Amino acid sequence: MSGSGTGLRLLDVSLHTEEQGRHAVALGARAEEPGPLRVPEGAVVSVGLTFLVDHAIDGLTFEERRTGDDHLPVTTRTALGGFRRGGPYEVRLPPRRMPVGRAHCGLYRVTGRLTDGEGHELARADHELLLVHLTGAPEARTAPDAT
Structure with missing residues (x-):
């Protein structure tokens, strides 16, 4: 959902990792993603809005x-502060490390919401993320390819 009619219009959501670069999250009618984003365990991920x-x-x-x-x-939850009319505004959230270990691997459903100071939802984006176990020696670890 782009959030039209709420005072905020979400133009882009992306996930950034050091290893894989930038991946756009499909919004609204563009949500025909080719499958969940594959992220290796322990990867450092930040969200761009x-x-x-x-x-x-x-x-x-x-x-x-x-x-x-x-x-x-x-x-x-990350407080972003106040914004005046205009934009486009580009915000990159602080990076977070994904969990490590086979027990944490698997498919996750992720919902991102932007809310105002009163808690009203202004925009929302849903996507799936597949956390995969790393294989190989520590210095040459890679996420296994999809089969």
Whole structure:
């Protein structure tokens, strides 16, 4: 969902990793993704957001909820602050390390939400992420290819 009619229009959501670079998250009608983004365990991931603001918004917050089969949900909230009318604004969230270990590997459903200071949802993006176990020696670790 792009968030039209809410005062904020989400233009782009992307995931950035040092190893794999930038990956766009499909929004709205473009959501025919070729499958979940494959991320190796322990990878450092940051979220990039690009949006337009139709009117001033105070207390903008990005909330990410990651759920998966046999995994407890993990929710992180990042306060982004106030934004005046205009844009596009580009925000890169602080990097976070993905969990390590076979027990954490698997498919996760991720929901990112932008909310205002009163908690109203302004925009939302959903995608899937496949956390894969690393193989090989520590200095040459790679995520196995899809079969």
